[in-house]
Amino acid sequence: MCGIVGIVSNQSVSKRLIEGLTRLEYRGYDSAGIAVINGQGIKRRRAPGKIINLQHVLDDSPIDGTCGIAHTRWATHGKPNMENAHPHQAGNVAIVHNGIIENFKPLREELARKGHVFATQTDSEVIAHLIQYFLDKAMDEESAFLACVERLEGAYAVAALIGKDNQTLFAARHGSPLVVGFGEGEMFVGSDAFALAPFTKRVLYLEEGDSAVVKIDDVCVRDKSGEEVTREIMTASISAVMAEKGNYRHFMEKEIHEQPEALARTIAAYMDPETNLPLLGDAAPFLRDAERLVAIACGTAYLAASVGKYWFEGLAGVHVETDIASEFRYRTPALPKKNGTALFISQSGETADTLAAMRYCNRAGLDTIGVLNAPESSIARETNAIMRTLAGPEIGVASTKAFTAQLAVLAMGAIGMAHLRGSLSQADTQIHLMALETLPELAQQALTVKAQCEAIAPILATAKQSFFIGRGVYYPLALEGALKLKEITYLPAEGYAAGELKHGPIALIEDGTPVVVIAPTDALIEKTISNVEEVAARGAKVIAITDEAGAEQFKDSTKDIIILPDMPGLTGPIISAIPLQFLAYFTALKLGTNLDQPRNLAKSVTVE
Ligand code: F6R
Numbered sequence: 001m002c003g004i005v006g007i008v009s010n011q012s013v014s015k016r017l018i019e020g021l022t023r024l025e026y027r028g029y030d031s032a033g034i035a036v037i038n039g040q041g042i043k044r045r046r047a048p049g050k051i052i053n054l055q056h057v058l059d060d061s062p063i064d065g066t067c068g069i070a071h072t073r074w075a076t077h078g079k080p081n082m083e084n085a086h087p088h089q090a091g092n093v094a095i096v097h098n099g100i101i102e103n104f105k106p107l108r109e110e111l112a113r114k115g116h117v118f119a120t121q122t123d124s125e126v127i128a129h130l131i132q133y134f135l136d137k138a139m140d141e142e143s144a145f146l147a148c149v150e151r152l153e154g155a156y157a158v159a160a161l162i163g164k165d166n167q168t169l170f171a172a173r174h175g176s177p178l179v180v181g182f183g184e185g186e187m188f189v190g191s192d193a194f195a196l197a198p199f200t201k202r203v204l205y206l207e208e209g210d211s212a213v214v215k216i217d218d219v220c221v222r223d224k225s226g227e228e229v230t231r232e233i234m235t236a237s238i239s240a241v242m243a244e245k246g247n248y249r250h251f252m253e254k255e256i257h258e259q260p261e262a263l264a265r266t267i268a269a270y271m272d273p274e275t276n277l278p279l280l281g282d283a284a285p286f287l288r289d290a291e292r293l294v295a296i297a298c299g300t301a302y303l304a305a306s307v308g309k310y311w312f313e314g315l316a317g318v319h320v321e322t323d324i325a326s327e328f329r330y331r332t333p334a335l336p337k338k339n340g341t342a343l344f345i346s347q348s349g350e351t352a353d354t355l356a357a358m359r360y361c362n363r364a365g366l367d368t369i370g371v372l373n374a375p376e377s378s379i380a381r382e383t384n385a386i387m388r389t390l391a392g393p394e395i396g397v398a399s400t401k402a403f404t405a406q407l408a409v410l411a412m413g414a415i416g417m418a419h420l421r422g423s424l425s426q427a428d429t430q431i432h433l434m435a436l437e438t439l440p441e442l443a444q445q446a447l448t449v450k451a452q453c454e455a456i457a458p459i460l461a462t463a464k465q466s467f468f469i470g471r472g473v474y475y476p477l478a479l480e481g482a483l484k485l486k487e488i489t490y491l492p493a494e495g496y497a498a499g500e501l502k503h504g505p506i507a508l509i510e511d512g513t514p515v516v517v518i519a520p521t522d523a524l525i526e527k528t529i530s531n532v533e534e535v536a537a538r539g540a541k542v543i544a545i546t547d548e549a550g551a552e553q554f555k556d557s558t559k560d561i562i563i564l565p566d567m568p569g570l571t572g573p574i575i576s577a578i579p580l581q582f583l584a585y586f587t588a589l590k591l592g593t594n595l596d597q598p599r600n601l602a603k604s605v606t607v608e
Pocket of ligand 1: 345
């Protein structure tokens with residue numbers, strides 16, 4: 001949830017720490033800070049809010065050194081103010097931390113009894129004090145760091161500066177990701193390879209329980225038993241070029257426009273050019289043999305899983321259970337004893353709840369498949385098979401192209417599974433695949449509704465609350481439309497199954513309440529139209545997202561009809577996401593919120 005970067009070099013590091021940190025700002029932007037060691041010991045600068053505020057502090061009061069750490073925070077314990085900003089310092093120790101130290105209270109009390117005075121309300125500060133405590137016991141730096149890590153419970157990625165040593169960084173991971181980067185005469189640590197991309201692509205991923213002593217030209221990694229271990233050095237696939245907004249106002253706008261390309265890449269990766277059949281790679285046997293599927297994810301990714309359920313059940317006839325990761329892991333799910341396959345859908349591959357649910361399924365003996373956008377992520381490294389979404393880096397906090405790429409992969413998975421199990425004939429398989437191949441073109445056409453969405457956005461921007469409704473595969477889309485609007489506009493919005501409105505929520509409809517209905521032509525459109533008439537009769541302002549044929553049927557209920565191209569096979573929900581993204585985008589633009597970094601949110605939720 002927070003971002004960490006560290007550099008040990010024989011050149012100055014401050015500027016580059018900020019550069020690396022900026023690439024991690026998607027992880028949190030409640031406060032930022034930096035600490036360096038130079039001839040005068042540890043110096044730090046911190047600021048509440050975004051990295052730009054820290055930059056202003058540094059402009060007024062520069063610090064530099066050849067070894068340093070930096071942090072961008074998404075607050076968990078303690079307010080997002082300057083006092084609680086990382087790095088935290090105790091004597092000769094400065095640390096940055098991502099995760100939650102679950103036993104921080106007893107540790108803090110124990111250290112307070114020994115005379116340690118705490119300056120913050122964070123769980124993280126205890127790490128600095130604990131290291132200092134062990135240094136005071138005459139331990140050397142590495143022993144003090146390891147002794148500290150041994151006492152920590154919970155999730156952490158930690159980087160530390162210790163003593164007066166400006167040649168060494170100390171790092172450890174348990175439950176939160178951390179990579180070590182190899183440069184020329186300098187070394188790095190970072191929350192992900194993207195942060196280190198301007199400096200190096202040669203990285204090693206610390207594994208659970210690893211700690212590392214990072215020097216200018218070497219790293220010593222120890223596993224959780226303290227044994228020295230060798231971890232493979234890899235070339236990170238991430239582009240070294242800083243993701244730029246180009247001519248777009250926001251990353252979200254750019255990423256909405258990147259969908260034709262992202263869908264083309266994703267679909268191509270799953271099409272076998274020789275057989276013209278779906279190419280499911282390592283996932284194929286798990287899908288072919290599954291007696292039951294469990295699909296687990298969070299937020300928007302969960303809504304992709306919910307659409308997938310309709311497809312897998314409809315085409316492959318397999319029972320699919322979907323669950324929100326944070327719920328799944330804390331109940332006692334009745335899992336299949338044999339031939340159970342669990343899908344984990346995640347853009348980042350780092351979402352703590354999804355990761356924990358995946359580990360649970362691994363332990364329970366299920367075959368696990370990650371549907372992932374980040375191929376080097378924690379989930380990618382621990383699942384039995386990966387189905388990649390090739391959306392490219394998604395920087396805007398609100399997921400857009402990753403969602404539609406997840407849907408495309410799930411569609412391919414469902415068609416492929418159905419074909420492998422013989423529930424879809426060769427001819428029908430081809431028809432479905434040909435439909436998916438039109439996705440890039442359809443997405444391109446769907447982008448043309450942009451101006452119309454901009455014109456409709458004031459209706460949503462001025463409403464007390466809005467509703468999004470749909471049936472079948474468009475029900476999860478309704479939830480996604482409402483989620484997108486809520487997270488970037490801060491306006492109340494609810495998604496409902498269209499047939500469910502009359503069981504309660506219809507009481508909320510007043511004169512002028514916006515109801516966005518997602519209903520391209522399908523077997524259920526007539527029924528959805530009846531539900532739309534029910535709300536229109538009660539004064540709702542209906543906004544319909546449909547196709548040419550559907551538009552005919554909506555014309556008595558509303559003038560605000562967003563017409564998408566005809567969407568064959570499984571393409572409907574994928575393409576229908578685009579106007580929902582635009583509606584949220586333009587509503588937020590009108591309200592002037594920070595669309596790429598909405599309040600209280602972060603891109604990658606690595607805490608429970
Ligand atoms: C909403 C959004 C979130 C994420 C969720 C899961 O726009 O982006 O709801 O979908 O936090 O994140 P990943 O996919 O990284 O596991």
